[in-house]
Amino acid sequence: MIRRVLALVLRYVYLHRRSLPRIMEILFWPVMGLLVWGFMAASMERGQAPGAAGYLIGGLILWEVLYRAQQSISYSITEEFWVRNIINLFISPLTMPELILASCLMGLAKTLASTLSISVLAWVLYGFDILAAGPSLVLFYGCLLLFGWAVGLLTMGLIFRYGRAAEALIWGVPFLLQPVSAVFYPVDVLPAWMQAISRCLPSTYVFEGMRQVLATGQADTGLLFWALALNLPWLAVGGVVFGLVLNRVRREGRLSRQMME
């Protein structure tokens, strides 16, 4: 019995030894959890969160937009790999931009359904009205969708490059962004070097803007401007990286190998 158990343990060691994503996963989720809730606690301790409950629920609802948008691209295309349908799609007249656009549209529908549901629940259970954010809510929503799609393209680029071993990124990448996007706490809680990263993300300006609106009832146009403006380079980088990776894996023959895995 011990020999058989050891054989399987050894097999698990072999699997982990050859898989960086598996090793990273051991640390990734606890570290991300610690960062988010650690900064949240620090923010509350400083007394910087007078409307903490509202910030938390609002952050959670808007976070769902970014998460779903990213998933809409990376998950739906990866699913075609899982069911071995991707070759059928790649040899059909469907173009890659069309495939991505279809994924985005489906993602938009799913995002609307999920955020609407949790918004209603938040109002019924906690009396939190997300519509208090006013018309700026539409812009927040749009900015997070665009950023989610850009991150989705980057994620898909990594999955095309590293194959099924990198599939954990579908769920991992958004949570890599969560601590530095200041979803649940003000950005100035973060250490200076993390603030520098944070300022490069459109999501940071959205969540800061949301807190601003909830606190004062007034939208900060500067924050909205930066959220919109930063999406342009992110979308450009996402598109270019995805295109370059796709060409490279075609050239190296990895694409069809991954399709047959």
Next chain:
Amino acid sequence: MAEPVPEPMTDPMTEAVTPAIEVQGLTMRFGGVAAVRDLSFCAAPGEILGLLGANGAGKTTTIHILLGLMTPAQGTVRLLGLDLATRRRDILPRINFSSAYISMPPNLTVWENMSTFALLYGVPERKKKIARLLEFMEIGDTQRALTGALSSGQTTRLNLCKALLNDPDILFLDEPTASLDPDIAAKVRAGLLAVRAERAMTILYTSHNMLEVEALCDSVIFLHQGRAVARGTPEEIKARADNQSLEDVFISIARGGDIFQRAAPGAMPNEACP
């Protein structure tokens, strides 16, 4: 499937028929290993060409290059007279592919899957077309069944239905009958020959079943370690190999490479297009 037989494409200057498939000097490497080496061949409109060889000989790699899933390190591919590297978007609506190693989403019904691809290919009267193809492959009663609930033989035939959905001018088939019983496999072969007779469809076919290859293919190319080592009709190949069966030729090539170097020096290993 009573559609008009298309006129073969001709070069107006020479009146020569344009090959449906024209491959010149194709080379593909994975890392430092060449999977396909300097491969050249042609297939005429309406020809059924068998691409044969042991596992790892380069058959699937060649088909994937011809589908544009891989970019070759060297060489050119022209399909239906168009350069694959620059005109892939114009070529894709006119070709299709089926293989034992691809499938469709298992949680969709047969109709939902077929309907999706009919829309992607812009198939007119898709309901009629899908029903006709499913009947043709004798799986007409599966339209409402979940694709994942089909037997492997039914799944293979469904993949073939998908591959015939757009009435392709070139059909790439990678071991399409691998999971079929002899009865259904024979029906599939008869069906493919019937479609070819109606529409001059070119088929590039890989199989490890040499009896099937003899029954179906007008000509064959044997690959060994990425190189073409023999080409001809099955009868020509057998004659050149001292009347061995095609299966024996297959085994000899898989074990020893170019057996025709000994049997008939100079016999066409790597032929360019005329």
